[in-house]
Amino acid sequence: MPKCAMVKRPYPPGAQGKNVRRGRGGLSEFGRQLLQKQRIKKIYGILERQLRKYFDEAQEQKGDTRENLIKKLETRLDNVVFRLGWMKSRSSARQLVNHGHILVNNHSVNIPSYQIKKGDTISFKEKTLKSKITENLLAGLKKYQAPSWLAQDAEKLEAKVLGLPEGEDLGDLGSLGLIVEFYSR
Numbered sequence: 001m002p003k004c005a006m007v008k009r010p011y012p013p014g015a016q017g018k019n020v021r022r023g024r025g026g027l028s029e030f031g032r033q034l035l036q037k038q039r040i041k042k043i044y045g046i047l048e049r050q051l052r053k054y055f056d057e058a059q060e061q062k063g064d065t066r067e068n069l070i071k072k073l074e075t076r077l078d079n080v081v082f083r084l085g086w087m088k089s090r091s092s093a094r095q096l097v098n099h100g101h102i103l104v105n106n107h108s109v110n111i112p113s114y115q116i117k118k119g120d121t122i123s124f125k126e127k128t129l130k131s132k133i134t135e136n137l138l139a140g141l142k143k144y145q146a147p148s149w150l151a152q153d154a155e156k157l158e159a160k161v162l163g164l165p166e167g168e169d170l171g172d173l174g175s176l177g178l179i180v181e182f183y184s185r
Helices: 028-045 048-060 065-074 077-082 091-099 137-139 174-185
Strands: 103-104 121-124 150-153 158-161
Touching: 028 048, 028 174, 048 065, 048 174, 065 077, 065 174, 077 091, 077 103, 077 121
Parallel strands: none
Antiparallel strands: 103 121, 121 158, 150 158
8 A cells, every 4th residue: 555645545635535626727817826926925035915015016117017026026135135145045135134234335224125226235244244154155155146237246245236137137027927917906
């Protein structure tokens, strides 16, 4: 007898498990939109209210709502710290920002959702540069290539925002279209 539950019973759990018929098309349109929205929330580590706020702001701006939305998400301070390669994940970058280790324009910022602007300088606090956090960071940064909209000085552990993410930096906008459709209902 196999141990795997899906081998023993290759149907969904529950009282109607055997009787549930999944349509040939798979997920409905709403299901695909909801799944994409949840995926973006998980990737960026944000809550429903934050995503809705970003969507509303992106919709009010001129231009493509999808581009505006991804720019809002990409220019969050925790995401920029992650994109610079200073941390291995967005959640650890969020924690680094929360604990006050990051300076923006030589001012301490401990809000992960802080929106970075063109011309901003991001660096570590002096105390953090001497801590265990940055010990192995210099070796890893020599191999790492930051996005084109960020200029990084690996020796000083400092970065400058050259502009906003454009073109290939934004990734797949088609999937964001599902989020725009979801909130536009």
